[in-house]
Amino acid sequence: MPSTPAPPLRCPLCGGELMVHRPTDEGSRPRLVCGAGHSFDAARQGYYNLLVGKGTVFEADTADMVAARFNFLDAGHYRPLADAVSQAVLALVQPGQPFTVLDSGTGTGHYLRAVLDDVSRVAGDVTAVALDISKFALRRAARLNPEAINLVCDVWQPLPVADAAADVVTVIFAPRNAGEFARVLRADGRLVVVTPRAGHLASLAAEAGMLAIEDHKDARLAESLAGFFVPESARDVDVRLRLTPGEMADLAFMGPAGHHLDRDALAVKLEAKEPVSGVEALFRITVFRPAEGAA
Ligand SMILES: C[S@@+](CC[C@H](N)C(=O)[O-])C[C@H]1O[C@@H](n2cnc3c(N)ncnc32)[C@H](O)[C@@H]1O
Ligand SMILES: [Zn+2]
Structure with a gap:
């Protein structure tokens, strides 16, 4: 064998x-x-379940939330962000050299797909590991990124990845375990983090009963990684969205608010409103390098 x-x-x-x-x-x-x-x-869909013992208590995204996320992203609304993430990773690739990327909290694998499409044109052998605690998400991710190893695991447990194995860890709107990311990254590796900025989706949040993004997220991000990583560069990406009521309902439903919203009721409510034009998605991509002597 x-x-x-x-x-x-x-x-x-x-x-x-x-x-x-x-x-x-x-x-x-x-x-x-x-x-x-x-x-x-x-699993039949190609991912591996490496969750052992008791996972962190958490409210997993439901299959419906994952479907909403997949449909929304697949329609290309966040394409400028996917391109920008991909460029940030591409800047770290040495042409022709082997390259290993870990996408933590990969969700449906949308951003990893964009990264792999670009990186595989430039790097030598590309190895991709994607992890998420939701098997609903990983079923989609495994289909979209069959060349990656897709793992169900809990980012708050020791990661099932060897020390100093990754050139880049990407974390896109997902939890960050600074100590574990530092351990699995090479000394010259980089952590690429995407977070929403204050005002992200504000007009939709007001209509749909979503939590507003508070200010000071930057300070919180740096704080959560302090001791392990130092920020090296940052780039803001703003996307003005043009959405149908159904797409707005998907967008509201695919985030944390999906746990307490009824998607269909929301679609009906949004249908009755004036179209919410100019919903703005505001992102920041921050690249971190490991702090001296961290891992
Ligand atoms: C907002 S989604 C983002 C998904 C994807 N990165 C994207 O942008 O489309 C957050 C993801 O983190 C995953 N997640 C939450 N808690 C986790 C944990 N403890 N371990 C691993 N993944 C987790 C969720 O299942 C979800 O897929
Ligand atoms: Zn063993």
């Missing part, structure tokens, strides 16, 4: 190196196996 050491994964049970076993017989699925015999089968 052929097995390969890449990508640089480690067993969530014993910390040993995980290898990908790809059975040659038709119908058998690949699996991840460590030297101690712990084994994780690929």
Whole structure:
């Protein structure tokens, strides 16, 4: 049975190196196996579930929220952000050299797709690892990014990734475990973080009962990474959206507000309003380098 050491994964049970076993017989699925015999089968959709023990208590995105996110992103509304994230990562690639990217909280894998399309044209061998705690999200991500290793795991637990394995970690509107990101990044690696800025989707938030984005997010971001990372550069991306009421409902529903909103009731409410023109999405992409002696 052929097995390969890449990508640089480690067993969530014993910390040993995980290898990908790809059975040659038709119908058998690949699996991840460590030297101690712990084994994780690929799900039918191609992702691996490496969640062991009790995950952090959290409210997982529902299948409907994930579908809303997929539809909204797939329609291309946030394309300028995907392009900008991709450019930020591309700037870190050495042409022809191997490149490993970890997308933490990958969701439906939308931004990783954009990154891989661009990076694979420039880098040598590209290795991609994507993780998320939601298997609904990873089902989509595994379909969109079959060349990535898609892992269900909890970012607040030790990550199932080897030390100094990644050239870049991307974190797009997802939780940040600074210590673990520092551990899995190479000393010359970079952390690329996307956050919303104050005023993000403000006019829609007012209509739809979403939480407004507070000011001082920047200070909070730097604080959450302090001791492990220092900001190196930042770029703002503003997108003026033109949306149908259904798209606005998807946009409201795909975020944290989706846990307490009824998407269909929201679509009806938004339908009755004047079209909310000029909903503005305001993002910041910040690139961090590891602090001296952090990992
Ligand atoms: C707002 S979504 C962003 C998804 C994707 N990066 C995007 O921008 O489309 C946040 C993601 O973080 C994931 N997430 C939340 N808590 C997590 C945890 N403890 N471990 C891993 N992923 C988590 C959620 O399942 C969700 O897919
Ligand atoms: Zn093991």
